[in-house]
Amino acid sequence: MADEEDDIILADLSDEELVEQMFDDLYDGLKEEIEESVNILLERGWQPYDILTKALVGGMTIVGNDFRDGILFVPEVLLAANAMKGGMFILKPLLISTGAPRVGKMVIGTVKGDIHDIGKNLVSMMMEGAGFEVVDLGINNAVDSYLDAIEAEQPDILGMSALLTTTMPYMKVVIDTMVEKGIRDDYIVLVGGAPLNEEFGKAIGADAYCRDAAVAVETAKTFVGRKHNQLAAG
Ligand code: B1M
Numbered sequence: 001m002a003d004e005e006d007d008i009i010l011a012d013l014s015d016e017e018l019v020e021q022m023f024d025d026l027y028d029g030l031k032e033e034i035e036e037s038v039n040i041l042l043e044r045g046w047q048p049y050d051i052l053t054k055a056l057v058g059g060m061t062i063v064g065n066d067f068r069d070g071i072l073f074v075p076e077v078l079l080a081a082n083a084m085k086g087g088m089f090i091l092k093p094l095l096i097s098t099g100a101p102r103v104g105k106m107v108i109g110t111v112k113g114d115i116h117d118i119g120k121n122l123v124s125m126m127m128e129g130a131g132f133e134v135v136d137l138g139i140n141n142a143v144d145s146y147l148d149a150i151e152a153e154q155p156d157i158l159g160m161s162a163l164l165t166t167t168m169p170y171m172k173v174v175i176d177t178m179v180e181k182g183i184r185d186d187y188i189v190l191v192g193g194a195p196l197n198e199e200f201g202k203a204i205g206a207d208a209y210c211r212d213a214a215v216a217v218e219t220a221k222t223f224v225g226r227k228h229n230q231l232a233a234g
Contacts, residue, residue: 010037015044019055026059027066029079031086038087048094052131056087060129068214074118077213081125088128102133104224106190107149108159109137111170116163119193119213123159126213127220132157143177150187156224159216160206162193172204179205188223192216 025033063080066072124134162168178184192210201209210216
């Protein structure tokens with residue numbers, strides 16, 4: 001796909017062709033091309049929210065699916081996410097000013113004692129790509145760090161990541177503390193990391209274990225949709 005890139009003048013493409021081209025450019029991690037295309041669509045009068053959902057999120061969905069299916073790997077996904085962030089950076093202030101609806105909000109961090117952050121960063125980027133607002137607490141988070149953040153940010157979702165068998169039990173410490181404080185059911189708790197599995201997620205009282213970033217996005221959408229439906233039903 002990248003070979004043909006030199007011949008294409010983005011501004012000459014129709015809207016439909018340009019969006020298709022953006023899917024390809026996201027897939028190939030071409031940040032400058034994505035930024036140019038976003039600006040072209042804005043100049044043509046597209047709403048920021050439509051550019052986000054139809055072009056950027058649409059393109060990242062293809063990337064996420066191929067990542068889940070083992071067709072794309074971490075370096076390519078990081079490049080795609082970086083290109084996506086380039087487009088998001090242009091749209092972010094416009095989206096805030098036009099009051100476009102967000103899909104939901106997540107606070108996420110790697111647990112205490114653990115400094116692995118590549119997977120967490122990928123999850124954050126894919127969640128942002130899917131329209132979620134993400135507050136990233138970084139690595140080595142103790143209970144208080146999570147609790148302070150959820151109190152201050154009031155997210156829909158608390159996400160925790162652990163890559164070590166020695167640090168994954170700390171997720172239960174966080175969830176148990178939430179139970180003690182009577183706030184466990186106020187949040188959707190999603191957990192992930194290579195040594196975890198579904199049984200572990202259930203055993204510690206999380207709402208779901210997410211195998212990878214694409215599953216995290218799908219799971220988050222499902223749970224947030226369910227929560228909003230429950231609220232609407234009163
Ligand atoms: Co470390 N390390 N490491 N390491 N390291 C592992 C995890 C290990 C399996 C390697 C091995 O021995 N085979 C092993 C753990 C063994 C165990 O616990 N059973 C290990 C060890 C032992 C260690 C040290 C103890 C080594 C030492 O110092 N003796 C040390 C511990 C440091 C600490 O944390 N206290 C250590 C250090 C490091 C580095 C700093 C060198 C580096 C981390 C760099 C960084 O993250 N910035 C590192 C790395 C890179 C790895 C491996 C090689 C790769 C991890 C990774 O980034 N994978 C890893 C071996 C492996 O996993 N095969 C290993 C790519 C990433 C995209 O996948 O993180 O699984 P992953 O994330 C996925 C999913 O799991 C999921 O989505 C992501 C994207 O699809 N996911 C979530 C993750 N978090 C989620 C949260 C969610 C949802 C989904 O919330 C909603």
